[in-house]
Amino acid sequence: MRLLERTIIRLLKNRPFYGQFLLQFRRRAYQGPKAVAVTLSDAIPTLMVAEQRFALFSALEQQALLEHLVKHILHLHPCRRKERDPKLWDLACDLAINPGIEHLPAEAPRPERLKLPVGLAAEEYYRQLLLIPQLGNQSGFGHGDNQADQQGTDKSDSDSSKPDLRHTQPIDDHQHWQEADRTPAPLSEQVVRQMVQSAWQKDGDESDGELHQIIRSYLAPPTIPWQQILRQFVGTAGRVGRTTTWKRAHRRFGQSTPGIRKQQYLNLVVGIDVSDSTDTRSLREIFARELVQIARSRNSRITALYAGSRIQQISCFCGNPGVVDVFRGGGFTDLRPVFDYARKMQPRPAAIIYLTDGYGPAPEASDIPTLWVLSADGEKPVEWGLELRLDDLMEAP
Secondary structure: OHHHHHHHHHHHHHOHHHHHHHHOOEEEOOOOOOOEEEEEEOOEEEEEEOHHHHOOOOHHHHHHHHHHHHHHHHOOHHHOOOOOOHHHHHHHHHHHHHHHOOOOOOOOOOHHHHOOOOOOOHHHHHHHHHOOHHHHOHHHOOOOHHHHHHOOOOOOHHHHHOOOOOOOOOOOEOHHHHHHHHOOHHHHHHHHHHHHHHHHHHOOOOOOHHHHHHHHHHHOOOOOOHHHHHHHHHHHHOEEEEEEEEEEEEOOOEEEEEEEEEEEEEEEEEEEEOOHHHOOHHHHHHHHHHHHHHHHOOEEEEEEEEEOOOEEEEEEEEOOOOOOOOOOOOOOOOOHHHHHHHHHOOOOOOEEEEEEOOOOOOOOOOOOOEEEEEOOOOOOOOOOOEEEEHHHHHHOO
């Protein structure tokens, strides 16, 4: 999409952090009712652009629309809706971020049009919107008195104190935000945190005071316990299988046929770098204990691949593993063999967890969700994948 690429290039020149951050988004085909959309799908920020609609806006408006999407992700808006009314929450999120973005299209919702103060959080705007009758009552959402106003009915001077309801629809498409509910919010936050840190390292020269405040919160050490991140990552990797059971009647054939029960099972690959730089027994053991504890709590199959420049040993654990082998190696590291092995496995693994220092050639991309567990002085070898550090493991209570 050349038009999108040109807009991102302008962002890289004018708002470098936004551009670097946006370059890390996954992209997906989109033919929706709006020009742009964004969501968190399996914890990954995902960008969608309808180029023909996008082309209807000016160059400055196109850049502003992308800034709008970036701020939705920085504020984790798709994850924060919870049980709130989707329409009001969508509007509240736009009201929270639009005042700080220049050159947005004229139809973009703004708090001053609704007689609301500028600078509130989305949750605060949501509470305020519930108090506006035409919005709080869903039967009148987006219409109500607005129809009469648009038909040119006479207004008294007192009408200037009433909210203007002509622009209460989000400027972008929020219908895909429901995808964010499939992944625990802390895991999505950790992915965004790492993307922010990567973008900031490449170009942290940003004068936006509001943006600095958000970025500082992401650059600070995470408060999420590493065990929680690991469990949530493994939890999202579990896939749904089917098994028969006589305890449940078949919906179609009744008691004469066993029913069907969904069953979660875990098919996981654990890559273990056996080079000298990661041969720290205490760190490996504390990580292995947590992983085994997770495996015991569910139907699982874990394939451990001990690898340096090649795969040197393979161990498989099914059900409730009680013993984890220890293999010691050495030499240089090549991270690619583990991914090559995983891609050929049947059934295909749901995720890869790689314990390594990160120093070695790695695949340019992988469609298998990956968690890089790095040593204290290690370095994430590629931009994709989620990251944990072994020093975090040692500091955990």
